[in-house]
Amino acid sequence: MTKKTKLIKKTSKTFLLTGLVLTILSTAVLYFYTKYLLQQEIEEELYSIEARIVDAIKDKKELFSLPPITEIYKVEKLKPQIFKDTLIYDPAQKEMEVFREFTTYETINNQIYQITVRDLVVENDQILIAIVASTITIFVSAFLFLFYFNTARNIKLWSPFFxxxxxxxxxxxxxxQTIELEDxxxxxxxxxxxxxxTLTNKVRTDYENLKQFTENVSHEMQTPLAIIxxxxxxxxxxxxxxxxxFEEITSIQKDIQRLKxxxxxxxxxxxxxxxxxxxxESVNLINLISMKLQSFKELSANNIVFNYKEELVVSMDVDLADILINNLISNAIKYxxxxxxxLIVANNKSxxxxxxxxxxLLNPEKLFLRFYTETNNKQSIGLGLTIVxxxxxxxxxxxxxxFKEQKHFFELTFK
Structure with missing residues (x-):
C-alpha cells in the first residue's frame, strides 16, 4: 500500500526539492559564468600588456624582461599564441601561486620576438568564492522566507478544504442534520x-428509501408467514x-419456520x-454468559465449561450483546x-x-460472509457469524x- 502524506507536507516537500535543485543549478551556473568573466578580464589585461610591449619594441625603446611577469626573447620562427595556467613560486607569499600565462610571437623590424606575459589569478579566485558564497546566502535566505510564507499561505488557502x-x-x-460546509x-x-x-442529500434520500423498503418488506412478510x-x-x-x-406438511412447517x-x-x-x-450502556458479559448457559443447558445435551477470573464490562447495546453471545455459543453447540x-474462557479483555x-475449515477467510457454510447442513441459515x-x-x-489441536476457536477481543 502506498504511504499516505499530508497535502501541506507534500506540497512543501515539492517546494523544498524544487528550490534545492534550482539553488544548486543556479549556483553552478553563476560559479562557471563568473569564472569565465574573470578569466576573460585577465586575458584582456594580458592582451593589453602584450600590445604595449609590441609598441615599445617598434619604437626601439630599451626593453628588459621582468620574470615571471614579462619575458621577451628573440627567436628564429613564429609559433601559435598560447593561453594557459601555470604554477610559479611567489617569494612574497613563500608558496606556489597560479598565474594566467599568454605567449605570443610577433615579427617586429624584421625580427621575430617571443613575448610572454603573466598575471596572478589567486585574488580572482578569492573574489569568485566570495561572489558565489554571498549569492548562495541570498538565495537560501530568500528561499527560506518564500518557503515559510508559501506554507503559511497554503495552510490558509486550504483551510476550508480541511x-x-x-x-x-x-x-x-x-x-x-444537513452537512455544514465551510464557504x-x-x-x-x-x-x-x-x-x-448534492451527493450527501441523494445518499441520505436513497438510504431512507432503502431503509423504509426493508422495514416494509420485513413487516409485510411476518403476517402471511404467520397465517400460513x-x-x-x-x-x-x-x-x-x-x-x-403429515410428513410433507411437517416439512413445509419447518421451511416456514426457517423463513421466519x-x-x-x-x-x-x-x-x-x-x-x-x-x-x-455498560454490559457485564460475564453475567450475560452465565445467564445464557442456564438456558442452553435446558435446550442442549452439550456440556459447556465456563472459566473466568475477572469481570468483563463493555459499552454496547444490551440487545446486541445478547445476540452476540447467543450466536457464538449456538455456533459452538451446532458444530x-x-x-x-x-469451553468458554474469559478475562477482562477477551x-x-x-x-x-x-x-x-477450507476457507476460514469466508467464514463471516453471508450464507457461507462448509457443511452439508441444508437447514443452516448462514447468517449467525455474519451478524457477529x-x-x-x-x-x-x-x-x-x-483451528488448533482438533478444535475450532473463536476469539473475541475488546479494545
Whole structure:
C-alpha cells in the first residue's frame, strides 16, 4: 500500500526539492559564468600588456624582461599564441601561486620576438568564492522566507478544504442534520462543496428509501408467514390426513419456520448496518454468559465449561450483546463434532469459545460472509457469524477464528 502524506507536507516537500535543485543549478551556473568573466578580464589585461610591449619594441625603446611577469626573447620562427595556467613560486607569499600565462610571437623590424606575459589569478579566485558564497546566502535566505510564507499561505488557502473534510468524516446517514460546509472564495472549493451537498442529500434520500423498503418488506412478510403457519397447524391437527401428507406438511412447517428466522436475521443485519442500535450502556458479559448457559443447558445435551477470573464490562447495546453471545455459543453447540466439552474462557479483555472439530475449515477467510457454510447442513441459515462480525465492526471489537489441536476457536477481543 502506498504511504499516505499530508497535502501541506507534500506540497512543501515539492517546494523544498524544487528550490534545492534550482539553488544548486543556479549556483553552478553563476560559479562557471563568473569564472569565465574573470578569466576573460585577465586575458584582456594580458592582451593589453602584450600590445604595449609590441609598441615599445617598434619604437626601439630599451626593453628588459621582468620574470615571471614579462619575458621577451628573440627567436628564429613564429609559433601559435598560447593561453594557459601555470604554477610559479611567489617569494612574497613563500608558496606556489597560479598565474594566467599568454605567449605570443610577433615579427617586429624584421625580427621575430617571443613575448610572454603573466598575471596572478589567486585574488580572482578569492573574489569568485566570495561572489558565489554571498549569492548562495541570498538565495537560501530568500528561499527560506518564500518557503515559510508559501506554507503559511497554503495552510490558509486550504483551510476550508480541511475543515470540510472533518465535517465529512463526522457525516452520518442516520442523522437528520444537513452537512455544514465551510464557504470558500476559491471557485474549485465552492464547486466541490455544491457537489458534496448534492451527493450527501441523494445518499441520505436513497438510504431512507432503502431503509423504509426493508422495514416494509420485513413487516409485510411476518403476517402471511404467520397465517400460513396457523393454517398448517390446523391441517396437522386434522385427523383426516395421511402419514405421507403429515410428513410433507411437517416439512413445509419447518421451511416456514426457517423463513421466519431468516427474515428476522436479515432485519437484524439491516438494523445493524443502519446503526439503529444507538443505545449504549455498560454490559457485564460475564453475567450475560452465565445467564445464557442456564438456558442452553435446558435446550442442549452439550456440556459447556465456563472459566473466568475477572469481570468483563463493555459499552454496547444490551440487545446486541445478547445476540452476540447467543450466536457464538449456538455456533459452538451446532458444530461440536464430538461429545466433548465446549469451553468458554474469559478475562477482562477477551472471550475465547472452543468446540471439537474434525478438520480445519477450507476457507476460514469466508467464514463471516453471508450464507457461507462448509457443511452439508441444508437447514443452516448462514447468517449467525455474519451478524457477529457486523456487531464487532459496529463497536470496533475484533473477532478471529483459528483451528488448533482438533478444535475450532473463536476469539473475541475488546479494545
Amino acid at each position: 475543515k470540510n473534510l472533518e465535517h465529512m468524516k463526522r457525516f452520518s446517514l442516520t442523522s437528520n 470558500s472564495d476559491v471557485l474549485e472549493f465552492s464547486e466541490l462543496n455544491n457537489e458534496i451537498k 403457519q396457523a393454517k398448517i397447524d390446523n391441517i396437522i391437527n386434522d385427523n383426516s390426513i395421511s402419514d405421507k401428507q 428466522i431468516l427474515n428476522q436475521k436479515i432485519t437484524l443485519l439491516t438494523k445493524v448496518d443502519n446503526n439503529q442500535f444507538d443505545k449504549v 461440536n463434532s464430538r461429545k466433548e466439552d465446549i 472471550i475465547i469459545i472452543s468446540n471439537a472439530g474434525n478438520a480445519e 462480525k457486523k456487531i464487532c465492526d459496529l463497536y470496533n471489537f475484533n473477532i478471529t477464528y483459528y
